[in-house]
Amino acid sequence: MAIWNLGSINADHFYRLDHIPAPGETILSGGLTTGLGGKGANMSVAAARAGARVTHIGAVGRDGGWAVERLLEYGVDTRQIATSVDATGHAIIMLDPSGENSIIVHPGANVTIPTDQIGIALTEATPGDTLLMQNETNAQSFAADTAVKLGLRVAYAAAPFEAEATRAVLPQVDLLFLNAVEMAQLSAATGQGPADLGVQTVVVTKGAAGCTLYDQAAGWAAQDIPAPEVAVVDTTGAGDTFTGYFLAALDRGAPLLAAAELAIKASALMVTRAGTADVIPDLKEVLDWAV
């Protein structure tokens, strides 16, 4: 089986700050580092590092060759990444000393992915493969429709959260990933809880508190999976690591609970590291990690 990820690719610029600036405030950065990121790229790298066969469907600008090279080095199939006339997407990530962040994303090339290219990529998929999407690209509904016609499982990570964008793809989605705040926002927008959304499985991540699974086959009973306690360095990309690991485990036939336990462990290890795609742990590191 394989994972086809319609996803963003960003240059992540990390600014280390004493605190996240308030409106109208100017502060000096204590350090700047740049690496590979984007929710899509992070999830592709996480799934590949977790052992899955992953094709990334996306776009970069002419300035984005380095990002494509890096995805390839991390084990992701990059043949479905287009070159756009728009610049590669980027993110400004403000990090405070506790490891919390505030992020601005400039989508750039990420919202210029040609639908032809998505269609051509997905015709190479096999029924039972997974289409993964987030909300940092164009063409999510088109990709989801195509995937359903081809017999793929559709997974959607509803981030950055927009109730309308989520609602638009829900009819095609089998597996929905979102955090507790986003779940509350979606419930407020739709008046529906996890069992009423029309998807088979809802995975709600809760940071240091772990995650909760809601699954149709389990009668929608909430199943809580705790997270190990760790010293947090940087929470950026932890949710993406969780999703990539979770789907890689499902893709090789693991049950939901086992997939969630592995994903929780991978994301807990991820928050002990500074950075995004470049520092996502591989499967051996996660399995060997004694927490």
Ligand code: RIB
């Ligand atoms: O989830 C973290 C990611 O959000 C970062 O890598 C950044 O690029 C934004 O997409």
